[in-house]
Amino acid sequence: MGMRIGDAAAATGTTPRALRFYEQRGLLLPPRTASGQREYGPREIARIRLVRQLLALGLTVEDVAGCADRLDLLEGDTLPPYGSPGCTGGTGVVQRRIAALNDEIGRLTRLRDRLASSVPEPGGAPETVAGPIPETLACPSP
Amino acid sequence: MGMRIGDAAAATGTTPRALRFYEQRGLLLPPRTASGQREYGPREIARIRLVRQLLALGLTVEDVAGCADRLDLLEGDTLPPYGSPGCTGGTGVVQRRIAALNDEIGRLTRLRDRLASSVPEPGGAPETVAGPIPETLACPSP
DNA sequence: TTTGCCCCTGACGTACGGGTCAGGGTTTAC
């Protein structure tokens, strides 16, 4: 009675390949027909949407998989208590993700600033040659 | 008369594998002995250091390869005019890299903010359940 | 029943900067 994978993918803005991928990683577990075809009912569709929302929030597939058993859709499309200690895979998946994002933002920002300070002004004279590389970037010297 | 790859790697804080990798991508071109062993003189060593500095600045191997013919070490360890139009591979390699970094920083920052706003306070009550997902994140609905 | 579209699994490709063998040749020190 449910849709097959192509329709389910179209209904959720994904692809069949992505749905098989999520299933392989344990995010989904759609029932099969006798011949092995996947079947997607309203619950599976809702679950796919939730998974996609979590991924869009910046969580990785692994993060979501770690909390997969908490993704109870009977209560509607609300976020499960990722921040709570009961979450499988350890506490604070989202907090750790935020911390990781902050680390990455800081790293990229420092990188950009160093790069920007080693080069002439974007609108400056085209023939200007940048100065020496800052000592803080030096590689080990003999 | 020059060092072999192991010593060159040790002298520049890299590994033999990395030096072969740079060579494969066109960043280095050390001469060979009759038997095929790579030889690294002072110029090659200086070039390796420069390449590593550029990579540490956030440029990709491809970026550096695009300007490889401008990496003239006879003038010492100064940055070549990457920002100038004469650079092989198009103008403004560094500017494009900075722009790409800015894009990425913005993307990660927006991601972090959305993620942070969808979850309870980090120090808040552990059993608090987050509210519904913001509509702005909704996936296509039927 | 045939046509044609859909589905299945499995495997490889993508970008990045190398790490890590595997199998065999070279150089160096004793």
Next chain:
DNA sequence: GTAAACCCTGACCCGTACGTCAGGGGCAAA
């Protein structure tokens, strides 16, 4: 002379979220 330590190339490995075949089976309409 020989053994240790080094070097060579080629090839597969990492992580992320899938895309893209390849080869074979299922399902509904005509």
